[in-house]
Amino acid sequence: MNTMKILALPLLITVLHSPACLSVTVSSSKPKVEVHEHTDAVLACEFKTEKDPNPRIEWKKKGKGVTFVYFDRKFSGSYAGRAKIEGATLTIHSVTQKDSGEYRCEVTASEDHVNLGETSVSLNVLVPPHVPSCEVPGSVFAGSGLELLCKDKLSVPPATYRWYKDNKALTASADTPYSIDTHKGTLKFKSVSKADSGMYRCESSNSVGAPKSCVAQHLKVIEYQLSLTTLIAGAAGLFLLIFMCCLGVCLCRRRGCCKKEKKAKSSKSFSSPPPPPPPPTRNLKHYKQTQSFMI
Known part of the structure; x- marks a missing residue:
């Protein structure tokens, strides 16, 4: 027993002087x-x-x-x-x-x-939700694809999103013509129709505070009949403009506006010929009489 105490004493001293204790x-x-x-x-x-x-x-x-x-x-x-x-x-x-x-x-x-x-x-x-930024176009052609965007960059934890049409929450399924990404805030249409026209808004929410929504924006889906009418009207207007320009040029030529300009240009381009040189004069000093005339 005494031997064990003697052996344990140096070990205790070492532990007490260990750097970990200091x-x-x-x-x-x-x-x-x-x-x-x-x-x-x-x-x-x-x-x-x-x-x-x-x-x-x-x-x-x-x-x-x-x-x-x-x-x-x-x-x-x-x-x-x-x-x-x-x-x-x-x-x-x-x-x-x-x-x-x-x-x-x-x-x-x-x-x-x-x-x-x-x-x-x-x-x-x-950080509770902030009013998200929503991107909804004013109009789109029927049959075209469409993506609506919604983003709240300030909320912590990151917000999740929900879309509303005419104040009714949209829920995507296999039968709906659209898909919704609740984390990215996107609402995608493969092909929009006249029935998709309406007021759209997006709402962001997280576990910290009350949800926040952007102001509803109107989306108008334009059918192809209206777009074709618009194209025809534009083409007719362009044709009428070209026709009026051609008619104005023809009237100008008939009245001689263009000829006067050509004459004025031709009179400026041709100058009168220079006058002929004077006839040579005789030198009387060098004249010699070669024959006499008798009356």
């Missing part, structure tokens, strides 16, 4: 936090040191880079004036979607053998 420990009682927008978020951080009674506490936020939240006993950036710290626990007031992310609590105890400990806390800010 290090700071940091943990969080709630590593994942979900709160509604514009409420307070409490990011818990608990620590324990062996020797250092006043360790240094820092909070950082991970993202594309590392942003300081609490450093050198004060808050920085957008957290100044809207956050507080108690021990190592961080409280952020009136959180928004921009505050979502992963935070890291670091405790540095310079007197401990292992002087740095850290833990991570993720914050997810829940």
Whole structure:
């Protein structure tokens, strides 16, 4: 028995002097936090040191880079004036979607053998549905394909969508001429008909708040008879315009408008010939009489 006590004594001394017993420990009682927008978020951080009674506490936020939240006993950036710290626990007031992310609590105890400990806390800010943007064309030809779009980019968790026609919810099935994607917010028609005309609106919803809907927009399906009439009327108008232009040119030629212009151009292009040179004069100095005349 005494021998066992003698052997256990060095082992106990080794454990007491182990570096693991001389290090700071940091943990969080709630590593994942979900709160509604514009409420307070409490990011818990608990620590324990062996020797250092006043360790240094820092909070950082991970993202594309590392942003300081609490450093050198004060808050920085957008957290100044809207956050507080108690021990190592961080409280952020009136959180928004921009505050979502992963935070890291670091405790540095310079007197401990292992002087740095850290833990991570993720914050997810829940956002209720916003009024979605809806894309509904004013008119479309019968027989053509059609896709209506609806999107709410701000809600967290992501919204699901529902389409209404004339204030009646649409439910897709194998017999309906359309399909609905509740996650993407699309309403697709393979081939629209006159019966598909009406007032369309989309509603977004999630588990955080009340659903929101866009303003209903009117969709008009134009049948081919009307489109053919429109094309015929357009072709007739174009033909009439060309006919009037040709008639105006013919009348202008008959009245001589074009000939006058040609004469004016020809008179400008031809100039009068230069005058003939004067006849040569005789030089009397070099004249010699070669024959005398007698009367």
